[in-house]
Amino acid sequence: MSTHKAALCKVQMLKLFLTSPRCVRITRFHGVCGLSTSTPASSPKVCIVGGGPAGFYTAQHLVKTRTDVQVDIYERLPVPFGLVRFGVAPDHPEVKNVINTFTQTAQHARCSFHGNVRVGKDVTVEELQEAYHAVVLSYGAEGNRTMGVPGEDLAGVYSAKDFVGWYNGLPRNRELRPDLSCETAVILGQGNVALDVARMLLSPVDILKKTDITQHALDALAESSVRRVLIVGRRGPLQVACTIKELREMVNLPGTRPEMEASEFEGIAETLKSLVRPRKRLTELLLKAAIETPGEEELEKRNRAERAWGFRFLRRPLEVLPSTDLIRAAGIRLAVNRLEGDGEGVRAVATGEVEDVECGLVISSIGYKSLPIDPAVPFDARKAIIPNTMGRVQQTAGLYCSGWVKRGPTGVIATTMNDSFDTARTLLQDIGKGTLDVSTVKPGSQGVSALLEKRGVKPVSFSDWEKIDSEETRRGETRGKPREKMLDVGEMLQVARA
Amino acid sequence: MSVASASIQFFTRLLRYRTKCAVPFHAASRILISPYLPQVFGGNKVLLGTCAQPLRQSRQQMAHRQQSWGQICRDRLAETGSLRSEEKVTVYFINRDGRKITTSSAKGDSLLDLVVEQNLDIEGFGACEGTLACSTCHVILDQKVYNQLGPITDEENDMLDLAFGLTDTSRLGCQVCLSRDLEGITVRVPDGVNDMRRSDDAGPTL
Numbered sequence A: 001m002s003t004h005k006a007a008l009c010k011v012q013m014l015k016l017f018l019t020s021p022r023c024v025r026i027t028r029f030h031g032v033c034g035l036s037t038s039t040p041a042s043s044p045k046v047c048i049v050g051g052g053p054a055g056f057y058t059a060q061h062l063v064k065t066r067t068d069v070q071v072d073i074y075e076r077l078p079v080p081f082g083l084v085r086f087g088v089a090p091d092h093p094e095v096k097n098v099i100n101t102f103t104q105t106a107q108h109a110r111c112s113f114h115g116n117v118r119v120g121k122d123v124t125v126e127e128l129q130e131a132y133h134a135v136v137l138s139y140g141a142e143g144n145r146t147m148g149v150p151g152e153d154l155a156g157v158y159s160a161k162d163f164v165g166w167y168n169g170l171p172r173n174r175e176l177r178p179d180l181s182c183e184t185a186v187i188l189g190q191g192n193v194a195l196d197v198a199r200m201l202l203s204p205v206d207i208l209k210k211t212d213i214t215q216h217a218l219d220a221l222a223e224s225s226v227r228r229v230l231i232v233g234r235r236g237p238l239q240v241a242c243t244i245k246e247l248r249e250m251v252n253l254p255g256t257r258p259e260m261e262a263s264e265f266e267g268i269a270e271t272l273k274s275l276v277r278p279r280k281r282l283t284e285l286l287l288k289a290a291i292e293t294p295g296e297e298e299l300e301k302r303n304r305a306e307r308a309w310g311f312r313f314l315r316r317p318l319e320v321l322p323s324t325d326l327i328r329a330a331g332i333r334l335a336v337n338r339l340e341g342d343g344e345g346v347r348a349v350a351t352g353e354v355e356d357v358e359c360g361l362v363i364s365s366i367g368y369k370s371l372p373i374d375p376a377v378p379f380d381a382r383k384a385i386i387p388n389t390m391g392r393v394q395q396t397a398g399l400y401c402s403g404w405v406k407r408g409p410t411g412v413i414a415t416t417m418n419d420s421f422d423t424a425r426t427l428l429q430d431i432g433k434g435t436l437d438v439s440t441v442k443p444g445s446q447g448v449s450a451l452l453e454k455r456g457v458k459p460v461s462f463s464d465w466e467k468i469d470s471e472e473t474r475r476g477e478t479r480g481k482p483r484e485k486m487l488d489v490g491e492m493l494q495v496a497r498a
Numbered sequence B: 001m002s003v004a005s006a007s008i009q010f011f012t013r014l015l016r017y018r019t020k021c022a023v024p025f026h027a028a029s030r031i032l033i034s035p036y037l038p039q040v041f042g043g044n045k046v047l048l049g050t051c052a053q054p055l056r057q058s059r060q061q062m063a064h065r066q067q068s069w070g071q072i073c074r075d076r077l078a079e080t081g082s083l084r085s086e087e088k089v090t091v092y093f094i095n096r097d098g099r100k101i102t103t104s105s106a107k108g109d110s111l112l113d114l115v116v117e118q119n120l121d122i123e124g125f126g127a128c129e130g131t132l133a134c135s136t137c138h139v140i141l142d143q144k145v146y147n148q149l150g151p152i153t154d155e156e157n158d159m160l161d162l163a164f165g166l167t168d169t170s171r172l173g174c175q176v177c178l179s180r181d182l183e184g185i186t187v188r189v190p191d192g193v194n195d196m197r198r199s200d201d202a203g204p205t206l
């Protein structure tokens, strides 16, 4: 047999092998709960706003635990999965495996997905409350914190949220066209999003071109002049917000070397002993990259590296400095901080010193932020979350929340998963206790469909999404990518309805 | 067999796996603790329950279809023939609610495979399907069993660091493969997950 044939045969066998356990998984899920497809008119009808991880995990727990509950997920975009599609970095495909479970939930007999429905615009939360026994708000964090410094609106200054949306194909960010013609980029904030952005800016294009990164971002990154990325934090090395896996990826990133200031790590090694395990391992790795003498192999890698990345600590942005024509960013002025207190809660205080750093690209990655969705829903503007107790929206019966809009914009998918299960549990308890009245008959999606039709809104079903999905996969295949995302809502709708 | 011929055999096999496998080895992984060592190298003894090797495919394959470690584990075991076995290993699971479940799975399966194949009702377990990208498959073992499993890769430890209720004998279920030596072990599934940065400790604002 030729090598090619042998390989093909192997791939086919592998496919066979691989599909079987997944089927088992499907039966596992449906076996428990999928049997009773009949939903009596008085069955509890729950509506979920937002088709991200929080929405899908809340739905999963509801349909799995109670055999009569009917769940409808309303999503603003024609495509599901929220930040799993539009946030998670293209070179982290393994994280996107959660999509398989979400798909099972969406295909469950008592769960439906309704994309292309903007809650708060196409239909109000009050209207949803009329149609359903309970409404769960899981609409994530669509805004971002801003630095609030002069020069923030100069060309060359972007929020990480928009930059991420651009390389991940979020329709509203397709025209971002970030200017990558400078050598040094400064990222403000030291969380995992900051590291995602740094990795995207510095990764060899040969790696990126095999991911589902949007083609326009790939083309721009291939032409990019950025050679050096500084990741700036207001506090010290012991307070970096990223996690170790992401830091290790930076350390191992081909073609790059770390460029740190050894002086910033003074006294850090001495604190290691007193740290809890995760912080300790993270700090050890940081020290290794920053001050340890590299081994031969690593030294060689660093010498060959054409790109560099580094953390800078105890710096708070004061002003983005303009170029001479006052149009573009040319640098950033930073206030030098010192630390007060100790541990994770340590505070940064200004010393009065300032420092200017030359850079043509500034990306602020200091956090996402939830926005109010509808005047009828309470919102804590200071914390930027929906005020709640264990997922019950305060002062409003029948209203719940889960995910980032409930907790604030931190936490990995696993955190969001657990918190969504918690909300679903609270809701089911309330049904059990009778504090959530499910005795009245509610129209559910039928009622909402009628409203939407009147307003000329055509929802996208999960099987419509599957058409978009296969078209995107097909387009990806022609380029050797797992998928080429559609960037235009109009085009998505056209394919969905074809 | 002489040491020299054994090492030649070992490296030839490794090389063959490297070229043949649908899944290239992860650059940072420690091949020596791979479960795919030939029988002459102690077979099951080295297999002794750890598949402590981060599962990474070429990024393209990865994105086309994500595979779990256990699936690849079995596939490669099947490929080598000798290590594949229908022999069952009994495992006692203590679920989050304290209930004890007696179950069994084929040698070579990971604890995650076992949970999936045996339909154990552990909600949210194995969210990333065995690709070392979540920590939802966190399990707690007895000290003795933990010691038996041998070294853990940095990549597994990195994900363990995000697990809620991390203990000194914690492992990720998707990275622990069953072997004869693990017959009758008890595995505890802890409650919930943790993230280093919960919203309530997100630090001060300036």
Ligand SMILES: Cc1cc2nc3c(=O)[nH]c(=O)nc-3n(C[C@H](O)[C@H](O)[C@H](O)COP(=O)(O)OP(=O)(O)OC[C@H]3O[C@@H](n4cnc5c(N)ncnc54)[C@H](O)[C@@H]3O)c2cc1C
Pocket: A049, A050, A051, A052, A053, A054, A055, A074, A075, A076, A077, A080, A081, A082, A083, A084, A086, A087, A088, A089, A092, A095, A117, A118, A119, A120, A138, A139, A140, A141, A142, A164, A193, A196, A368, A373, A402, A403, A404, A405, A410, A411, A412, A413, A414, A416
């Ligand atoms: C850049 C980035 C990368 C990340 N990478 C990882 C990672 O690698 N691993 C990991 O574990 N976690 C990662 N996370 C964290 C993870 O994405 C979050 O924990 C999770 O997505 C939060 O889920 P959510 O459902 O609350 O919010 P989202 O995922 O934001 O989902 C909210 C959904 O609601 C929809 N919506 C918004 N407004 C409306 C409306 N008015 N009507 C209807 N629908 C609406 C949105 O379109 C969206 O689909 C990352 C986060 C970011 C920002």
Ligand SMILES: NC(=O)c1ccc[n+]([C@@H]2O[C@H](COP(=O)([O-])OP(=O)(O)OC[C@H]3O[C@@H](n4cnc5c(N)ncnc54)[C@H](OP(=O)(O)O)[C@@H]3O)[C@@H](O)[C@H]2O)c1
Pocket: A145, A147, A188, A189, A190, A191, A192, A193, A194, A196, A233, A234, A235, A239, A240, A241, A242, A243, A246, A316, A317, A365, A366, A367, A368, A409, A410, A411, A412, B195, B197, B202, B203, B204, B205, B206
């Ligand atoms: N691969 C992954 O697993 C992955 C990838 C991306 C995102 N995520 C998750 O998604 C969540 C969000 O990530 P994120 O990076 O946006 O948030 P984050 O982890 O909360 O990090 C925010 C960063 O911004 C800084 N910051 C906040 N306000 C600031 C201000 N006013 N001025 C200066 N600096 C400020 C913070 O510093 P202080 O510490 O001083 O507040 C911190 O360094 C995180 O939980 C993250 O783990 C995970």
Ligand code: FES
Pocket: B112, B125, B126, B127, B128, B129, B130, B131, B132, B133, B134, B135, B136, B137, B159, B172, B173, B174, B175
């Ligand atoms: S299943 Fe995700 S790390 Fe094991």
